[in-house]
Amino acid sequence: MKYFLLTFLVVILLIVGTAGLRGRHTPGRPLEFFPDMVRQSKLKAQSPDKFFANGVSGQTQVAGTAPMGFGIPAHSAFSQLASESSGKAPESPERLRYTAGPDYYDTGKMGDQWGTGIPVEVTPELMERGRDRFMINCQVCHGGTGAGNGVTSKYGLNGIANYHDDKYLKMADGEIYDTITNGHNSMLGYGANLTVTERWAIVTYIRALQRSQLVKPEELPADERAALK
Ligand code: HEC
Structure with a gap:
């Protein structure tokens, strides 16, 4: 009898507890056995925080x-x-600049055609910048000499452009610039990673890579020609 009353009480409480309060609104917080995500330690905009030594939650760049x-x-x-x-x-x-204006420098186009020519001053520093950016951004796929045999080709990436193909020897500078900015087919664009000038620096470097494979022995400086023999 004692157990029956106890069970009866528990059952009644359960029924009233779950069904009885349905539809009622409470201004109180719901029970939380594990804290909700909204209540966690985090940095809030425009409010002080002890996490950083200077006590500011929004750190400057x-x-x-x-x-x-x-x-x-x-x-x-x-x-x-x-x-x-x-x-x-x-x-x-x-x-x-990263953003594009309407002129050749920004678009690679002269009118509605791809243009040719490097619209920034070509200096050893520009070439060096182009080499540096190429090594960081492009070499993994296009390879150190631009032959399309970078490390990704060993992992199954096919159809990477070989800059020494006739098509690319003849391709307008502006079209190469555009590929860097916006990508081409399966290659994604690098416009968000490279400034406009850096893109032209890479175009210049690609031209140097192409030239490096075509140079005639008599065009080399005497000491390098001697080293060839
Ligand atoms: C993830 C690999 C990958 C990276 C990184 C990459 N490319 Fe490519 N690139 C490709 C592939 C694949 C193609 C061939 C796309 C196609 O089908 O036309 C290509 C094509 C090209 C072409 C020829 C486009 C055309 O019109 O035919 C140029 C030029 C080029 N890439 C330049 C670059 C430069 C410069 C960089 C670095 C800023 C770069 N790529 C980074 C994979 C890559």
């Missing part, structure tokens, strides 16, 4: 870096920062 996923607006503080960290004279904001 590290000097000389660009936040991921954002283009750098021309005339931003970035060119200032970049020149401060490199110790060189500030580059004109033009040269740190």
Whole structure:
């Protein structure tokens, strides 16, 4: 009898507890056995936080870096920062541009045709920048000499362009520039990773790679010609 009453009470409580309160609204918080995701330690915009030494939750950008996923607006503080960290004279904001305007420099097009010519001054520094950016961004697929035999080809990526094919020897500079900016078929674009000038620097470097495979012995400096023999 004692157990019957106890069981009866528990059953009644369960029924009232679950069914009886249905439809009622409570202003109180629901029971939480595990804390909800909204109540967790996190950084809140515009509020102080002890996580960082300076007590500010919204940290400012590290000097000389660009936040991921954002283009750098021309005339931003970035060119200032970049020149401060490199110790060189500030580059004109033009040269740190990612966004596209309508002219050849930005689009690779002259009218509605691909144009040819490098619209920035070709200097040893530009070539070096092109080599550097090529090695970082392109070599994995296109290979160190641009023959389309980078390391990814060993892992099954097929159809990588070989810059030494006739098609690419003849291709307009602007079209190569456009491939870097927007990609081509299965190759994705690198416009978000490389400034406009860096893209032209890579075009220049690709031309140098092509030339490197075509140079005639008599065009080499005397010492290198001697080393060939
Ligand atoms: C993930 C591998 C990969 C990377 C990285 C890569 N490419 Fe490519 N690239 C390809 C493939 C694949 C093709 C052939 C696409 C096609 O079908 O036309 C190609 C094609 C090209 C072409 C020829 C496009 C045409 O019009 O036929 C050029 C030029 C080129 N890449 C330049 C670059 C440059 C410059 C970089 C570095 C900024 C780069 N690629 C990075 C895979 C890559």
